[in-house]
Every structure is written in structure tokens, then in C-alpha cells.
Amino acid sequence: MKSHKKEIIIIAVLMAALLVIFTGLLTPEATQTQECSMIYIPKIKDDANDFWTELISGCQMAAEEYNSELEIMAPAKEEDIEEQNQLLREAIEKKPDAILFSPSSMSASDELLKEAKDQGIRITYIDSYTEEEIQDLTVATDNVEAGRMLGKYARTLLNKDSKIAIVSHVKGVSTAVEREQGFREGLGDYADNIVDVVYCNSLYEKSYELTNELMEKYPDLELIAGMNEYSAVGVGRAVCDAQAKDQIAVVGVDCSQEAINLMEMGVYKGIIVQKAFRMGYMAVEETIHMYNGDAVEKNIDSGCELVTPENMYDSDIERLIFPFN
Missing domain, CATH: 3.40.50.2300 (Response regulator)
Known part of the structure; x- marks a missing residue:
């Protein structure tokens, strides 16, 4: 009797498995993705x-x-x-x-x-x-949040009298507008200390030139924020060449090998790294x-992280800043 029950259970399981297989074969549209x-x-x-x-x-x-x-x-x-x-x-x-x-x-x-x-x-x-x-x-x-994170961190490097400048990328583009908005929000009342905002049109050389002009125009600058890789790296190069890294803190958005080198050299004090x-x-x-x-969400935030000299070699951050290693 027990033997018959065991056989019945095995047959039932096999029939259920076959049903799943045949259902999948008869309705491939349920399991296959159409090419786009x-x-x-x-x-x-x-x-x-x-x-x-x-x-x-x-x-x-x-x-x-x-x-x-x-x-x-x-x-x-x-x-x-x-x-x-x-x-x-x-x-x-x-x-x-x-x-x-x-x-x-x-x-x-x-x-x-x-x-x-x-x-x-x-x-x-x-x-x-x-x-x-x-x-x-x-x-x-979420570029407002990215700017806000950068502003909150930048505030910790400053005092109430510190002068701040922004080198942004392309005037009017949504990323530039929102990152600056968030940066000001993160700075809080220190946002009143922003003395200038300039645009480099996402050119390293232009950012470098603008940074030199800012340092000449405002000799007591204490922080410059670059709002994308082109602007931030250009700022970092100029501050490094002027040997002003101990006077002017550089913070920015976007990561590259050069940005990491500038952080290791003490030029970059913090960067927001997009994923x-x-x-x-x-x-x-x-x-x-x-x-x-x-069904898909209409607006998807792909995320970002604040990277500083203190956390840049944490395992999670290292995977983010060296994605192909």
C-alpha cells in the first residue's frame, strides 16, 4: 500500500513539472523579452x-x-x-x-x-x-540631493567668513541648475558667502583659466566647488599648480583617475561620485x-556617494571609484 502511495506522489510531481514546461512552451511571450x-x-x-x-x-x-x-x-x-x-x-x-x-x-x-x-x-x-x-x-x-550632500560637507571645511566660488559646467542645463541649488541648500547661511559663479562649458582648459581668474580676483578664497568632472578637475589642476591646496579647498562632482590622484595629493577635499x-x-x-x-517607474534615481580622503579606500567606495578594476 505504501509503495502505491509513493508511486502516485512521484507521478503527480512529474505531471506538475510537465505542465509547467508545456505551459512555458505554449506561451513564450510570457517568458521572453522582445528585442528593442x-x-x-x-x-x-x-x-x-x-x-x-x-x-x-x-x-x-x-x-x-x-x-x-x-x-x-x-x-x-x-x-x-x-x-x-x-x-x-x-x-x-x-x-x-x-x-x-x-x-x-x-x-x-x-x-x-x-x-x-x-x-x-x-x-x-x-x-x-x-x-x-x-x-x-x-x-x-538626484542632482539637488547630490549638490546638497556636497554643500553640507563643504560647510564643515569653512567658517562664517569664508569666501566660496563655484565653477559650473554648462549654464542652464538641468544638472548645473540643480547641483548649484542643492549646494546652496547644503551650505545653509554660508551660501551668502558665494562670491562668484562661472561656467566652463565642460572644458578642462576653460575651467583651469577661470579658476586662475577667480584666485586673482578673490585672493582670500577658501573653497571652490566644481559641478562636474571637467569643471572640478580644471579647478584642481589650477589650485595644484598655484600651490594653493593649503589655502583653497576643492570639492566637486564626478570621479576620474585624475580626481583620485588630486585627492591623494590633498587638493580635493571631497567629491560626489555618481553611479x-x-x-x-x-x-x-x-x-x-x-x-x-x-510597468516601470517614470523617474529613477541612480544614486551617488560622497567620497573623502577618509573613506576613499573603504571597500564599497573603492568599488565605486574603480569600477573596472
């Missing part, structure tokens, strides 16, 4: 800039893992809005399933993006966005899910 053709237009493709290199690498890895097509079309300069719009026109003509876009302007690309949506092309913003909500999906750092690879990977992954009809 995508074009990504960043602000720039610059092999010397770790943020954009990591972000694009994340996009490409996700596209490869999901067996989907991804083409990168990038302007030569981050501030070249007209070239970015020309690439956007070309992308629309190719009729991909989705366009991933990092706008260099809050409004200059709106009409083209609306045209793409009218043609049924999904729009995903990466890193930055436009004033009008045209996109289906945004994956970016660029994660941002790119998630943007492509969520776009594919959206294309397949899955």
Missing part, C-alpha cells in the same frame, strides 16, 4: 571623461545582455546644442523603437522630441532632462522593459 532597437545621444562621447565612458559602457552592457540593438550618436562638444539636435533629427529618421537622450538644453530639443513621440518612438532621458515633461522615462542622479555605469545600465534595461509593456 535604441539610439542613445549623450551630451558628448569623450574617452578622457570617466563619467561618460562608464555611463555609455553601462548602456552597451545592458543592450548586449538583452540582445537588443544600441547605436551611440554623440556631439563633439557638450555645449554644442545644435549638433546634438542634428543628431536627434538623424535618429528620428532611422525610426528606432526608443531614443535615449541626455539633453544639453532645458528646451532647445523639445520640438524634435515631440516629433519623435508623435511617431511612436519611446523617449528615455539619461542624466538630465528638459523643462517640459516629454519623456516616458528618466534615469538620473554612472549603473545609470546607463538601468536606462537601457528599463527602456526595454517599457517597450515590452512592463
Whole structure:
């Protein structure tokens, strides 16, 4: 009797397993992801800039893992809005399933993006966005919070009379606006000590020149904040060359090998590191899910961390600042 019961249980288990297998075979759409053709237009493709290199690498890895097509079309300069719009026109003509876009302007690309949506092309913003909500999906750092974290930390390096300057990247772009806003919020009443805000158009050399001008104009500066990799590294180079690292604290946003070297040298006192690879990977992954009809969040924060000389070699931080090691 016990033998028969055992046989019945085994047969029942086998039948249940076969049912699961056959159900999967009969409904492949429930288990398979449909391929998605995508074009990504960043602000720039610059092999010397770790943020954009990591972000694009994340996009490409996700596209490869999901067996989907991804083409990168990038302007030569981050501030070249007209070239970015020309690439956007070309992308629309190719009729991909989705366009991933990092706008260099809050409004200059709106009409083209609306045209793409009218043609049924999904729009995903990466890193930055436009004033009008045209996109289906945004994956970016919470730049107000990133600026706020930097401002709160910078405040610990200062006193109520310290003079502060900001070297930002591209005037009017959402990342510059929000990081400055957050930085001022983090500084609190010390924000009244900001004596100047200048823009380097995401050029290392321009940031270097502007920093030298700021140091000459305000000889008692105690802190300069750079709002992206180009601006922060340019500031760091200038302060280092002027042998002013003991007088002027440098803080910034974005990480590179040069930024880490400047921190080890005592020039950088703190940097906000975006999770660029994660941002790119998630943007492509969520776009594919959206294309397949899955529910996705419209606004996704890819995260960031404050890195200082005290924590830069903690295991979690080390993995973030050396992502390919």
C-alpha cells in the first residue's frame, strides 16, 4: 500500500513539472523579452571623461545582455546644442523603437522630441532632462540631493567668513541648475558667502583659466566647488599648480583617475561620485522593459556617494571609484 502511495506522489510531481514546461512552451511571450532597437545621444562621447565612458559602457552592457540593438550618436562638444539636435533629427529618421537622450538644453530639443513621440518612438532621458515633461522615462542622479550632500560637507571645511566660488559646467542645463541649488541648500547661511559663479562649458582648459581668474580676483578664497568632472578637475589642476591646496579647498562632482590622484595629493577635499555605469545600465534595461509593456517607474534615481580622503579606500567606495578594476 505504501509503495502505491509513493508511486502516485512521484507521478503527480512529474505531471506538475510537465505542465509547467508545456505551459512555458505554449506561451513564450510570457517568458521572453522582445528585442528593442535604441539610439542613445549623450551630451558628448569623450574617452578622457570617466563619467561618460562608464555611463555609455553601462548602456552597451545592458543592450548586449538583452540582445537588443544600441547605436551611440554623440556631439563633439557638450555645449554644442545644435549638433546634438542634428543628431536627434538623424535618429528620428532611422525610426528606432526608443531614443535615449541626455539633453544639453532645458528646451532647445523639445520640438524634435515631440516629433519623435508623435511617431511612436519611446523617449528615455539619461542624466538630465528638459523643462517640459516629454519623456516616458528618466534615469538620473538626484542632482539637488547630490549638490546638497556636497554643500553640507563643504560647510564643515569653512567658517562664517569664508569666501566660496563655484565653477559650473554648462549654464542652464538641468544638472548645473540643480547641483548649484542643492549646494546652496547644503551650505545653509554660508551660501551668502558665494562670491562668484562661472561656467566652463565642460572644458578642462576653460575651467583651469577661470579658476586662475577667480584666485586673482578673490585672493582670500577658501573653497571652490566644481559641478562636474571637467569643471572640478580644471579647478584642481589650477589650485595644484598655484600651490594653493593649503589655502583653497576643492570639492566637486564626478570621479576620474585624475580626481583620485588630486585627492591623494590633498587638493580635493571631497567629491560626489555618481553611479554612472549603473545609470546607463538601468536606462537601457528599463527602456526595454517599457517597450515590452512592463510597468516601470517614470523617474529613477541612480544614486551617488560622497567620497573623502577618509573613506576613499573603504571597500564599497573603492568599488565605486574603480569600477573596472
